[in-house]
Amino acid sequence: MKLIVLNDNVPSKGLKNDWGWSILVGRILFDADTNPLVLAYNSKALGVELKGLKFAVLSHWHYDHYGGFPYIAELNPGLKLYAPLEGMAMAMRWGFDPIPVTSPGEIEKRVYTSGILDNFEHAIGIETSSGLVVIVGCSHPGVDRLTKAVLDASGYKKACLVIGGFHSPPLWRIDNLAKMTELIAPAHCSGDVAKEYVKRRYGEKFVDVRTGTVIEV
Ligand SMILES: [Fe+2]
Ligand SMILES: [Fe+2]
Structure with missing residues (x-):
């Protein structure tokens, strides 16, 4: 399975960039950055098709994660969007079939949610061959x-990678x-201190992430 970072805070030559986070995992889109134009530009530059997604996931209702979703709904009318409850009406207006995430568990085959923590945010786990x-x-x-919470929901003792x-x-x-986890990929709002710490203290686990990074798992 391929992970493709459509936007991260760290720029890459030849790609557009802003403060935000969006990653494609197979045909699942997780978060949609701040700016639809960045998603449109980068997906084309990376040779990625954003039409025909399987479903989408929003971690939490902050603009740097949902700004591009109206564009995604335009490309994928009626697409399922798993998201915390509070933005359901807006997601529906954009053209999604929004599904509120509440408690931990399997939301799609081999895809698990942590459930909403602190009434605000969830994360997902995806089973891959690794x-x-x-x-x-x-x-x-x-x-x-x-x-x-994702490990508990999925029954795994350890993750192979944590990214975001x-x-x-x-x-x-x-x-x-x-x-x-075996591998740690700090991205987006992780901050330089955390990144440097992972690199120094857990060098064998560190995965460098920037806009356009492709990880094969
Ligand atoms: Fe946030
Ligand atoms: Fe953020």
Whole structure:
């Protein structure tokens, strides 16, 4: 399965970039960045088709994660969007078939949600041939807590990869996280301190992410 970072805070030559997060996992879109134009431009430049998605997931209702969703709904009318409850009416107006995420569990075959933590944000785990890949948005409730909840929901003891925004965590959260996953890919709002810490302390686990990064799992 291919993971393609459509936008990350870190730019890449030949791609557009802004503050936001959007990643394609197989034919599942997780979060949709801030700006539809960035998604449109980068998907073309990366040779990725955003029409015909299987379903989409929104981690939490912050603009740097949902800004591009009206564009995604335009390309995929009636697409299922798994998201926290509060934005359902808006998602419907955009043209989605919104499905509120509440408790932890399997939402689609081999796809698990952490359930909504702190009334705000969820993360998902996707079963791949290499194991469970955990995708997070901003990790406001804590990347270790979200990952633990995804592991519990899926029955896995350990993830093969955790990727997404870690929200400048206190370093003990990264120590917790390191025990739960083979690979760590801090992106989006993780911050330089957290990235450097993972690189230095868990070098063998560190995966560098930027706009346009492709990871094969
Ligand atoms: Fe964010
Ligand atoms: Fe956020």
